[in-house]
Amino acid sequence: MAQCTQLSRNSQERNKTCSNVRSPVQQRRQGRIRAGRSLPRARSMAAKMQSMNEHVAALLDVTCADDADEENRSLYRTAIDAVKRASDMCHGVQRGLAEEDTKAKQDDSPVTIADYAAQAVIALTLMQNSKGGSENVRLVAEEDANELRDGGRLTEAVANLVRTAMDDGELTNAQVCDAIDVGLYEGGDQGGNFWVLDPIDGTRGFVGRRQYAVCLGYVDAKTGDVLLGVLGCPNLPFRGGDVMRLSDGQEGLDSVLAAEARSEQGVAGSVFFAAKGKGTYVGPLDGSAPFVAIGAKARQSEEDAPPAFMESYDARHSDHSFSGVVASTIFDGKSAPPPLRVDSQCKYGLLAMGGIADIYMRFPPSKYREKIWDHVAGICVVEEAGGVVSDAKGRKLRVNEGRFLPEDLGGGICAGSSQSWHGRLVDAIAVAAAATQK
């Protein structure tokens, strides 16, 4: 386990695959785990499933090397399996999304058949694998089944997606609705540890054919620490865990990436996995290569501006002009990096990967209450890669006080790829806020 954490922190070792790290358990299984083997192009679904299972087994051997980790092994496997199933389903839906597959919620944000179906698929997967029985799954999730209970076209479309993804033609529409409503748990520090799910984070990006993420985390109810985070990012191409190259075009990088992942060649999307004390890893969603340990590599000289800073794609979600002021403040007098605007918690995955952006800022409208599912999985992914996520004043995000984050976030949320970048960011936000009286 120590080996693994070290691997994720050491930039020179970054591109070693999990299969290169030999835990005792792994050595026993070595016959069937081979790193970096090339696979034939046209692979059957069964072959893809098998190699994904092998790569997940290798990841679990590294992150759960001790016998004491048996419970974690099952928890981690379930989380990856759930996110992968939902991500595959979403990827298929995005390609052919029709106008009638999307509805506006009361707050005018969109919800699609894929948001509902992904939540049902993940809830059902958690229930099937729950040691304490399906009725003991505690899940705080974004959607509810209110709009689906009366039946109709939307309900049928959602239920069909779930039946296919779960390979269970017997599931009734009512069972699908019940599975969605498992996500109504209130969270907080009074019960046991709980799951937190955003079935599609960045639904606007999903509808706009850009980035989105399926985000599942597991929270220690007492401490509010995030114990596990998995991000399925179907439109973020997996490039061996290496950083995105800016030659892809700074402007519109997001849509370039999304187009590549949607292309006929079928470039695989990415799945990020992080667990407390075990590091952060990324692998291809189609199982075509092993997971790779990643650690956000802070720039050697922090005097140099990173290639970009990250923020929401949508200006309704975050004040773009204020983050521009903060970016200029950090690089006082020197040219500030340009923004990279990306939908969803893909931003947290990119920050963990390093090399493209060292800071992420989010300044929502003052009346907006941030929800825990928009951050929980990403917090673990960034922190285990050596970064820090906090509110705009540098305070830990309290994710065990209910479905929302506390009202007072000091103006927003910020993240750095290292403690040092995070510290500079928090200082710059304070200076910029004073200068603009924000």
Ligand SMILES: Nc1ncnc2c1ncn2[C@@H]1O[C@H](COP(=O)(O)O)[C@@H](OP(=O)(O)O)[C@H]1O
């Ligand atoms: N006015 C607003 N201010 C801040 N965040 C908002 C918002 N309206 C919606 N959001 C949140 O922003 C999330 C997308 O994040 P990002 O801006 O990083 O892409 C949305 O997630 P969903 O798409 O799951 O609803 C939603 O929860």
Ligand SMILES: [Mg+2]
């Ligand atoms: Mg969502």
